[in-house]
C-alpha cells in the first residue's frame with residue numbers, strides 16, 4: 237500500500253473511530269458493536285505501525301497510552317484554579333444569596349440569574365486546546381501550579397483530542413482557531429468503580445474506598461497504559477477563551493462545550509430566585525442515587541461573567557459562587573456481633589456483623605472495622621445501635637455508636653487471643669495496631685490466601701482458580717502450596733465434586749500457561765510481605781534470577797531503588813524460610829520460569845549507550861524490536877517519541893516527523909551506520 241493511500245485510509249478511520257467514541261461515551265448511543273469498534277482500531281494501529289510518520293497527536297491510537305513518566309512536570313495555570321466556599325446549611329445558603337443580591341444592587345443591578353449544577357465528586361482538571369488540538373492537561377495542584385498529566389488524560393474517551401466542528405453555533409467555529417481552556421472533573425462512574433473494585437478484590441489488590449479515590453489514584457499513575465485500562469470520565473463545567481467575550485454567559489458556555497464534543501452531565505439549570513435554587517437542590521438530594529456518577533452537592537454560580545467581575549473573589553474562592561453540600565447518607569442498625577478475618581499475611585481484621593439495613597440503594601449486613609484501635613475509638617458494644625454512613629464513599633462504614641440506645645445486656649467486644657482459623661495464639665508486633673496469626677506455614681486462611689494471591693490477575697493470572705476451588709483442593713489434600721498446582725492430575729481432579737472432564741482440562745491448561753509468566757510477576761506472586769507489583773519489577777531487574785534473589789544480602793536488596801530497610805528485611809527473611817525453599821523447588825521442578833527474559837537483562841553494558849535514550853525513525857535494516865533489544869541489552873533506553881530527554885535519534889530511510897523534531901530540539905541524529913558503530 238502506498239503512503240498516500242494509507243494516509244487517506246488513516247484519516248477516514250480516525251474520523252470514524254472518534255465519531256463512535258462520541259456516540260458511545262457522550263451520547264450513550266453506540267451504533268456499532270464493541271467488536272466492530274476494535275476492528276477499526278486494530279486497522280488504524282496496523283497502518284500507523286507501517287507508517288509511523290503518519291501518527292499525529294490527535295489520533296485515537298494515542299489513547300491507548302504507552303508513555304511512562306517518572307515525575308510529572310509542573311504547569312503554571314493561565315487562570316488561577318480557585319476552589320469554592322461551601323456550606324451544608326440552608327441558612328448559610330440564603331445568606332450567600334442575599335450577599336449576591338446586595339453586592340449587585342450596590343452596582344445598580346437588580347436582575348440577575350444563577351446557574352445551578354451538580355457538584356461532581358472527582359478530581360478537578362484543566363485542559364488546554366490550541367487551534368482545536370488538545371495540547372495540555374493539568375491537575376489543580378495548589379491552584380497556581382499543577383501537574384502536567386496530558387498523557388494520562390489522553391486515554392480518557394470523553395476528552396476530545398480535537399474539538400468537534402459544529403455548524404450549530406457560530407461561536408464554536410471561532411473557538412476552533414483560538415486557545416481554549418476547558419475545566420471539569422474527572423470521575424469514575426459508579427458502575428465502572430464497582431467493576432474495578434471487584435477485579436481488585438479478585439486479584440487481592442487493596443480496594444479503593446470510593447470512586448473519587450479511584451479516579452485520583454488512577455490519574456497519578458505513571459504508566460499511561462495503566463490509566464488507559466481504567467475507565468475514567470471527564471465532565472466539563474467551565475469554558476474560557478480570550479476569543480469569548482464576557483457577554484457570553486456561563487450557561488451559553490456550557491452549551492458551547494456540548495457542541496465542541498464534551499460530555500456534560502445532565503441537570504444544569506438557570507435560576508431566577510431562591511425558590512428555583514431550592515427546587516433544584518431538593519430534586520437532586522433525593523435523586524442523586526439515580527445518577528451514573530457520585531455527587532456531593534450542587535454548585536451555584538452567577539450566570540453573567542460581567543456580574544462575576546463586579547463581585548470579585550477572595551484569596552481562595554470567588555464571591556459569586558458557592559457549593560452546597562448534601563449531607564452524607566446514614567442509617568441506623570444493630571451491631572449483632574464482630575467476627576475476625578485472617579488475611580494471607582496473617583493480619584486479623586475485625587468485621588461488624590450488622591442487622592441488614594438498606595442504605596443508599598444497597599443492603600448492608602457487614603462492614604470492616606479495620607482494627608482493634610477503631611473498635612476502641614468507637615467504643616462499640618455488641619447489641620449497640622450504630623450509625624452507618626455512606627458519604628461520597630460507596631463502602632459504608634460504622635461512624636459511631638449511640639450510647640443512649642445501648643441495651644443493658646450489651647456485651648463488650650473482646651480482642652481475640654487465638655487465630656479464629658487455626659487456634660494459634662495471636663501476636664502483636666511492637667509498632668503495629670494489627671494482630672497477627674504467626675502460624676504462617678499452616679494457618680489455613682494464610683495458606684489459602686497465598687495460593688489465591690499466586691493465581692491472581694497481576695500475579696500468575698491463573699484463570700478459573702477461585703476461592704471455592706482452592707478450598708476444595710486444600711481440603712482434599714491435593715495441594716499444600718502454589719507449587720503443588722503444577723502436579724495436579726486430571727484423573728484425580730475429575731473425581732472431585734464440581735469438576736468435569738472439560739473444567740478439569742481448562743484448569744490444568746490455565747495452570748500450564750502460567751509457567752511462562754514473566755519473572756517479575758513470579759516475584760510478586762510469591763506474596764512476599766510489602767512487595768507489590770512495582771517493587772517486584774524493580775527486584776527482577778536487579779536480580780534477574782531466583783538464585784540471585786536468594787543469595788542477595790539485605791544491603792544488596794536495600795540498594796535497589798524504592799526498596800527500604802523494611803522491604804529488604806522482609807525479602808531476606810522470606811528466602812530463609814523452609815516453606816519458601818520447598819515452594820521454589822517445586823516451581824523449578826515444574827518448569828516455571830524462574831529467571832528474567834534475556835532481553836530484559838543488560839548483557840553487555842556499553843559506556844556509550846548505558847543511560848542514554850534512543851528514538852528510532854524511518855526504516856532500518858534490522859527490525860525496530862531488534863534495534864530496541866540491542867540498546868536495552870547495553871543498558872540504554874528506547875522511547876517512542878522525541879523529547880528534550882532524547883539523547884540520540886537514529887534515522888533510517890524515509891525518516892519523518894521525528895527527524896524534524898530532533899532537528900528542532902537540537903538532538904544528535906545518527907545514521908544507521910553510526911548507530912551500529914556505537915554498538916560495537
Ligand code: IVH
Pocket residue numbers: 318319320321353354355356357358359360361376421473474535554557559
Ligand atoms: S466550579 C471557581 N463546578 O469542586 C469555581 N466546580 O471546591 C471553580 N467541582 O475544585 C469550580 N463540580 O473540583 C465547579 N459543577 C462544578 C463542580 C466543581 C465539582 C469541584 C471542583 C473544584 C471544587 C471546588
